[in-house]
Amino acid sequence: MADLLPENQSDLIASDRVEGTLVFNPAGEKLGRISNFMVDKRSGQVRYAVLSFGGFLGLGHDHYPLPWSMLHYDVAMGGYVVELDRGALDDAPGHASDQRPRFDEDYGRAVHGYYGLIYPW
Structure with missing residues (x-):
């Protein structure tokens, strides 16, 4: 039987745990939550985390794909930080x-270009 570690002590996280995770800027301001993420069907790599932002009472949220490489998990904040x-x-x-x-x-080129990144695919 495999040794079981608490999820917060592993480099891996289940997809259902990523969805709903808060996203902050470096100043600690909440930008939104991860609504879902986009995975390349062939490579299995996560390309985008889709940020849910705005709305009222769960209605009218806009969604913004953020290249996965932009997000960094901050254990102390309990969420992702993006510049x-x-x-x-x-x-x-x-x-x-x-x-x-x-x-x-x-x-993909438009999204990456907006954030000053080179589209890698």
Whole structure:
């Protein structure tokens, strides 16, 4: 039988535990929560964490894909930290909660380019 470690002591986390995790900026301001993440079907690599932001009483949230490489887990905060302020999300590539963009190469380039990153695929 395998030795069992508490999840917070492992480098791995179950997908259902990532969804709902808070996202903060370096100043500790809450930006939103991870609503889901996008996984490459062939490689199994997580490409984007989709940040849920805004809305009222769970309605009207906008969703912003953040390249996974931008997020860093902070144990003390109990969430992910990303180098953004709220204002950066105003013009960021995103979509309404009832929509899904085509996560194709053009969209990937737009998302990565917005955050000053090189699209690696």
